[in-house]
Amino acid sequence: MSKRQLLLLSSSNYHGHEFLQFARDWITDFLKKNNVSKILFIPYASTEPDSYTKYTEKVAKPLKEFGFDVEGIHESRDPVEAINNASAIFIGGGNTFHLLKTLYDKRIVEAIRSRVLDNGIPYIGSSAGTNVATVSINTTNDMPIVLPPTFYALQLLDFNINPHYLDPITDDKHRGETRAQRINEFHHINSSPVLGLREGSALLVDGDNATLIGHTKAILFCRNEDPQEFEPDSDLSFLVSSS
Amino acid sequence: MSKRQLLLLSSSNYHGHEFLQFARDWITDFLKKNNVSKILFIPYASTEPDSYTKYTEKVAKPLKEFGFDVEGIHESRDPVEAINNASAIFIGGGNTFHLLKTLYDKRIVEAIRSRVLDNGIPYIGSSAGTNVATVSINTTNDMPIVLPPTFYALQLLDFNINPHYLDPITDDKHRGETRAQRINEFHHINSSPVLGLREGSALLVDGDNATLIGHTKAILFCRNEDPQEFEPDSDLSFLVSSS
Numbered sequence: 001m002s003k004r005q006l007l008l009l010s011s012s013n014y015h016g017h018e019f020l021q022f023a024r025d026w027i028t029d030f031l032k033k034n035n036v037s038k039i040l041f042i043p044y045a046s047t048e049p050d051s052y053t054k055y056t057e058k059v060a061k062p063l064k065e066f067g068f069d070v071e072g073i074h075e076s077r078d079p080v081e082a083i084n085n086a087s088a089i090f091i092g093g094g095n096t097f098h099l100l101k102t103l104y105d106k107r108i109v110e111a112i113r114s115r116v117l118d119n120g121i122p123y124i125g126s127s128a129g130t131n132v133a134t135v136s137i138n139t140t141n142d143m144p145i146v147l148p149p150t151f152y153a154l155q156l157l158d159f160n161i162n163p164h165y166l167d168p169i170t171d172d173k174h175r176g177e178t179r180a181q182r183i184n185e186f187h188h189i190n191s192s193p194v195l196g197l198r199e200g201s202a203l204l205v206d207g208d209n210a211t212l213i214g215h216t217k218a219i220l221f222c223r224n225e226d227p228q229e230f231e232p233d234s235d236l237s238f239l240v241s242s243s
Numbered sequence: 244m245s246k247r248q249l250l251l252l253s254s255s256n257y258h259g260h261e262f263l264q265f266a267r268d269w270i271t272d273f274l275k276k277n278n279v280s281k282i283l284f285i286p287y288a289s290t291e292p293d294s295y296t297k298y299t300e301k302v303a304k305p306l307k308e309f310g311f312d313v314e315g316i317h318e319s320r321d322p323v324e325a326i327n328n329a330s331a332i333f334i335g336g337g338n339t340f341h342l343l344k345t346l347y348d349k350r351i352v353e354a355i356r357s358r359v360l361d362n363g364i365p366y367i368g369s370s371a372g373t374n375v376a377t378v379s380i381n382t383t384n385d386m387p388i389v390l391p392p393t394f395y396a397l398q399l400l401d402f403n404i405n406p407h408y409l410d411p412i413t414d415d416k417h418r419g420e421t422r423a424q425r426i427n428e429f430h431h432i433n434s435s436p437v438l439g440l441r442e443g444s445a446l447l448v449d450g451d452n453a454t455l456i457g458h459t460k461a462i463l464f465c466r467n468e469d470p471q472e473f474e475p476d477s478d479l480s481f482l483v484s485s486s
């Protein structure tokens with residue numbers, strides 16, 4: 001039985017709410033349940049030069065209000081040591097390619113994986129931070145502004161997630177692929193299931209149990225099958241139990 | 244002075260038109276000007292298994308109606324030889340990552356580049372086929388379903404294009420990045436200009452001259468500058484003259 005403790009948000013923003021506020025109760029319950037008061041934040045999804053401090057402050061503000069302390073990994077001289085000393089990890093959104101490349105550049109992929117899977121420290125991901133928690137970033141929506149050494153990611157789960165999942169717009173005149181068509185292209189090549197998390201929802205993973213939480217349904221795409229909708233509070237353990 | 248002859252379509256579909264029909268006159272004029280009656284079609288952007296013949300037939304139908312013969316590169320035993328014998332090349336849309344990876348897998352990147360830049364054979368690209376004609380695929384909208392060995396592409400031009408360019412939707416409740424924000428992230432890392440080609444438009448390149456053609460304006464993003472709009476028929480030679 002896995003020790004993993006994951007809270008994977010589709011996004012940090014949800015229409016009508018301030019930054020991270022829609023997830024206040026989820027974050028608070030998740031960290032309290034795990035007896036954590038301090039979080040190591042990883043701002044590497046931010047692409048703007050010299051923005052890691054600003055991004056960390058942006059995240060620290062609501063989290064402080066929720067009762068937690070936040071430190072940015074860029075404040076440490078040794079990122080691996082920072083991971084090894086962390087009692088919880090939060091990876092925020094931005095550009096998934098930039099994030100994954102920087103995780104590899106800083107050589108912290110294995111350290112994070114080990115802390116989460118072997119030591120059971122809680123992991124929060126949002127958007128790009130949710131993408132990298134899965135098998136691979138093959139189902140990100142982001143623009144490939146940099147080339148990571150591989151698309152394989154932290155593999156805290158052995159399926160894929162598509163965050164910010166978007167339903168097709170009725171009568172859309174645009175001829176680019178819909179999100180479902182893009183995921184279908186993924187399934188032409190790959191067999192991993194893809195969970196489409198709409199904004200305002202999250203996947204909560206406790207060992208081998210998983211629950212969909214939040215305000216919106218999720219949609220699951222399995223290769224050669226019709227997509228399946230799941231209501232909030234659905235038990236999605238069947239997705240994680242084998243991983 | 245470059246010999247290159249390029250017709251780069253934002254998309255193969257345009258609202259209210261059958262497949263490729265909106266570009267009928269452009270394709271016809273472009274190929275006639277270059278005395279071409281036969282086109283080698285490259286269907287590698289298609290991700291569906293065993294779909295190359297179907298895709299080639301789909302493209303051949305309107306092109307035949309316009310007066311041109313089409314052969315699929317997959318019909319040749321040797322793709323490099325097919326390129327070297329081609330009198331014109333058309334690369335269609337689909338998934339840009341799959342397309343670029345297959346161009347490298349089949350070892351035809353250099354052959355195409357040489358035929359177009361050294362021998363001046365006409366190149367038509369649409370969507371993904373337009374992406375790969377530029378410096379790199381860093382500004383594709385597609386999902387990264389496979390990992391190519393590099394994001395560098397055919398480099399028939401030395402700037403980037405974003406096909407299917409989309410203006411932000413007013414009052415959008417979705418919190419994913421807008422297209423302009425994604426291109427801004429690209430410019431945090433890269434300095435290459437990005438031409439956003441809206442559906443229904445194309446870039447026509449004749450040696451060192453370039454013209455925007457079609458039904459919609461194009462938008463140019465240069466690093467650290469405000470984006471600039473160009474009307475149809477604008478002279479965009481300043482973008483290509485240095486390349």
Ligand SMILES: [Ca+2]
Binds near residue numbers: 094096142
């Ligand atoms: Ca993003």
Ligand SMILES: [Ca+2]
Binds near residue numbers: 336337338370371
């Ligand atoms: Ca595409």
